[in-house]
Amino acid sequence: MAHAPLVTAEVRQTPAPPNAGAAKGGSRAPLPAPLKLKTCTLPTGLVVSCPTTRDEVMTVYQENFVDRQYCQHGVDLAAGDTVLDVGANSGMFALCAAEAVGAAGRVLALEPAPLAAAACADNAARHAAWLAARGGGAAAAARVETIQAAVGDGSAAQLTLVVYDAVSTLSTLAPDHAAAETALQSFVETQIRNGTPVGSRVQRALIRAGSAFARFPPTAPLVRAAARAAVRRVLASRREVEVAVVTVSGLLRERGVQSVGLLKIDVERAELDVLRGVSAEDWPRIEQVAAEVHEALLAPVVDLLKGPAGFGRVVAVPVDAALIGPGMHMVYATRRGGAA
Known part of the structure; x- marks a missing residue:
């Protein structure tokens, strides 16, 4: 599988395949070049880039820095962990994870939508500079590596991503x-x-x-x-854009990752494909999973985590419909704390 591009603050977009053609639905209008990002200031004082509105970024900030949505029910981050952030959007979870795992850790943030990936890469750079200015230096947090790619089951190297310009968190491979x-x-x-x-x-x-x-x-x-x-x-x-697709197992090999402290997933109805992209021999290397899961995929996701993935502790918790709509669950799986 092709090596996914590492996105820097300058952002290199994944090129569409030659036969991309016209969109089947919506539009395939090209993004303006260079990509333009708005900014807003977080409660911490960090100025960040926004793929859409300030309020969308603030909502995701609340979920990750305040509510710790992905670190509950026995799932947590430790110094030195490697974190895979699948569906990173503007990078709020990635920044939170970078602080939690420290300089000895590593954060790989995967985001296929071009504007959101640009925001994520820019925010990683802003976060590092902000920490340095506050005296934290390189020891305060892990470096966030932003990779502009989707994550799937290995059946395709390119797929069509549906992007909603009004709400970036709705972008999906499974519309x-x-x-x-x-x-x-x-x-x-x-x-x-x-x-x-x-x-x-x-x-x-x-x-x-x-x-x-x-x-x-x-x-x-x-x-x-x-x-x-x-x-x-x-x-x-x-609108629709063609994006590169990698698998978790392929990413582990390509980036030389020996163990994963947390696999975080937020991919809008494609979460099962992400899990199916982990080979049997790689599951023991993944210590924890935290995923936002749609109702129709809940049973197969839980079955996979308890079965082939071999997690001894798997917890599914309904999400308040007032937050992200009905039929959503958070699923947590861990091998830590005695959970084999």
Whole structure:
């Protein structure tokens, strides 16, 4: 399998194959060159690049630096660990992991979407410089290596990635337009009911207004219709790009990784393919897995982790629908702490 490109802060995009052709759905409009990124400031004071909106980055920051979404139920990071961040997006988990594992550790961040990969690489450089300026120096965190590639089961070296320019975290190799629309609709309606909006300033203002109108029966249907229209506008931002695909086992060989402290997965309905890309002889080298898993894939993911992967402890926890929509679970698997 072709060696995936290492992305630097300057960003080298993976070239599309010669027969990429026209898109089957959505558009295949080229990205502007050079890639342009917005910035925002995290609560820590670190200025980071955003592939879409500040609010999307802040939501992912909250999940990783505050809630520690991937380090729960016996899964944790130790100094010197190597971490594979599959579906790194703008790199918030990768930066958090880099601080946790320290200079003796290593973080490989894999992200196929060009703009998100650019943000991840830029944020890794910003994070290192920020730590150095604060006196942390090289000993404060591991170096984050950003690789612009998807991770799959080894059946293809190139695949079509569906990218949503309005919401970068929805990018997927396994698009399901109806499921995405249902999940987003439920997410928005939950925000309206609870009065806890996220998104752009305009989106937050609309949700707050909708929350008030939704409590008034005559206007409730109008609020739901407006929510549906907003969701469809988000989904209309989709386009397709051809991306390189690697496997976990291939990556271990190519990058000389002997052991993995944590395999983190967030790949929007392609999580089973990532796990199937680990060969039987490599599973003992992977000590922990933390994955966001869709409902339809939960049973086969858990079965694989308990069976071929050989994890003694596997925990599946439903995710609050108000956070990322219905039918989502976090799955944690570990061999540490006596869990064979």
